[in-house]
Amino acid sequence: QEQLYSFNVCLGFLCVEKRFSDAESMKPLFFLIDEDLHDEGGVFLGISGTGSPVVLNLWKKPNQNFVIIGSTGSGKSMAAKIFVKRTKEMDESIPVVGIDPESEYTRAFSKLQVEAVEIKDGEPLGLDPLRLMRDGALGIGQVSDIIAEAYSIPEKLQGTLRKELFLASDLVESIIDFSSVVRDKELSKYLQGASVPPDSYVFQGSPFFLERSVIFGLRNVRSKRLKILISALISSYSINKLLAKAKKSIFFVDEAWLFMETPNIVSLFENLARRGRKHGVAFLYITQRSEDLAKNPSGRDIMEQSSSVFLMRQEPQGREAVKGIYRLSESEADFLVNAPIGSGILKSWGKKVTMRIIPTEDELEAFSTNVR
Template sequence: MFVISKWPRDVLLGWLDEVFAIGQVDVAVHVRPVPDRLVVKSLTDRVVSARSQLIIEVKKGSVVRLSELEAVIRDLEGLQEAIQTNRDRMLHVTVVITVWGRDEEDLDNRSKELENILARKAAEVRPLVFRQLEGFKNTLPVMTYSLSSPGAVRNLTLGGAMACLPVTASELSHPSGAFLGFTSTGAPVFFDPFVGPPWLPNPHVAAFGYTGSGKSVTLKLLIGRLSLAGVRFVVFDPEGEYRRPCRELWGGEVITLEAGVPAGVNPLDLLPEKDPDTGREVVNVADKVADVRALVATIARGFGGRELTPQEVSLLEAAVRELYSERGVTSDPESLYERGRALPDGSFAVGRVLKRMPRLSDLAAKLERWPETKDLRLILDPFLEGSSLGMFDCETDKELDAPVVVFDLSRIKDEFTKLYAMFVVLTWCWHRFALRHAGKKMVVLDEAWMFAKWPDSAKFLETLARRGRKHRTGLVVASQHIEEFLAREEGRAVISSCATRIILGQNPTVAREVAEAFRLPAGAEERLAGYANGLCLLVAGNQMAEVQVECLPYERQFVFTGGAESAQL
């Protein structure tokens, strides 16, 4: 039986959580309120004493203790004001720790480990010599306190007392899913984004961490392990990090996108989708019109530096609807098919085949008819066939049949071009992958901060997150620039729609903002800023735990891209 006798100057969130990692440890935290009148009187006396000492030091001409005394006075006066205005309380806190062991040697080893852990935190424990029984009674869950030991009681504010309580679960695991790692107590963590209520209300995941924190490695491990459980993936890879594991580990397909080279993806492609309520197939022309409008608006803002005018929006929607109407496309799925047609390679398809869908060049030709869309037509010109950004002005010739499909955008160097490519392919995948394939599916957007920079693309992400749950599709949003999401309402809406958050190490400059955005307890920013590579705070629904992501030996050669992180996980 031990009692904490020396406390650190700053008590941070979950500072006792590491104690549980020793194993066979019970911690009892006794919290008793102190009457406010006694606290205010004591603080007033201490402020007067400190001010008197400060005056004495000034008169003596000594400057050694001036800064120390001024800091003490500021702290005392701030606490006094908080208590007098009912914004804080003063509490008496005692922490009693029971360590169990199989034999005397095991008990001695665990006790030494406890002392070492607290010593690293500038704290000390004192064994209750000749008072073991009394200490044991105070760790039993009977809501009593009878331990009166000198130095065992510490005055703490509400925040300090809360920091002594365990804020992370010692265990966080779903009944199914993929192995992710271990909690601070050594308990294994199995994660299933599709486990459903009461664990998770939706399958969406947000993962944030600075460069080298292990974010991409964590995503690769989840993709590989969940794909073995039957989850299909489409991954957007801006840096080419997923090529090797996709081909050599996951048995997937890599589709490389390159500026000026036809990508085999038509953003105006239209396919029937299943209504989640009725189960009937329908052609949702209205949704496709909205997708095209959002795409053109993003192009106008990012490439032309301006917003679409109301006239341009109206005429743009009219042009898109007219393109589908000319081909006889309606809400009936049969309207998408025809009996035989010539193919681009000169051959001829017979039987029931999809009609040729309109392309961006067809849309540009429609817009030429109206003087009001002359400027918009010029903005679209570089995105047509034969131009540097014309890789999507083509007919579709790609399929998404592999268990994992990676779109490699590493050959596209320009930031806006990369955003444009991701936007087009994401829209295309949503209709051909999320809305058509049955079963569990996930769309992974690495470096999604590019979407958050533009209101229309961020709004598009929010829409996908809102609709994905009905179609058993999870959206994984990963970024090293979380500030891009927090700076916009649309970005914050995307984060709030994700039931699972994987928060890895954060830069100290944004750690406080991250803690506030995710409503983490006070003091969390210090822990986030000090996380080692692969250590994360996993928030899954109403559960939260610190998890060390674990890479298995056979995965290591495929998931690491080099650098310090390979030595840590």
């Protein structure tokens, strides 16, 4: 078995002898889906239920979107880290930008050429949506959606917001200026928060220099509202600034359920994923609560339109959502409810395999979250 493992790795990405953490992983999963997934030029992720290596190349699919869905502790982040790390090991030149709400990727990537930026409250970020709009990173509709979400602007005022943005966009430099020239009194009240801390810090200053791979840790941003606002702005900025300029790149969002209650932001992500596709941006959407994602129209689009999806252990309440969307059989859905850590069903462009992610000993050590 050991030998087979080393051989598999050799097929996968690097022809180097590696020691894996668990030599028993070859035990077949509860049932077998009789397929192999072995994409040319891909990364080795793990072993399928039938015992063959699973090698995935997102850039060989109709689109590069990759959704990883599973309950807390099912091994989603480990799978994402392994995918990103092995991709970087294979091709150093692929830029990566990540949104890491729990700041858990920082340590994992310290050895790769990936910068970790820890965002803190009260530091100027220079992420002004109007500036991003001028630079072409955001459209006016997206700016208005982001503002509406961040300042809880009621539906009935959103048309006014869009109109005023349109009229003011050539005249004002920043959202802070905008909030002071808004004519509609009611709307103006909603926008007051934009020009004072903590929000003003998000908008003021000059934007960070984005030249190479960066992972943004957001654990120290206390307000959930700001976390969401900052994530939305960073995502648009980095896709425009860095990722769309490379031939292949990776953008990931972990803990994406955070955005589920803000439909405009889920829709922004869906839009970025769609835009990114044309530029070879692999969009990784990592989340729990599949049932909530499925309820949100843009969330459902993200689930349905990704060429690759890794379904990991599901809460019983998420079972029907994934079963319906991914057309699973009863036994497949049952398997997901009880799936062991690191295991699940990988569907990728018409193929379906059960798989267990196999970390090397080093990866398990560096990527585990429970050994802080």
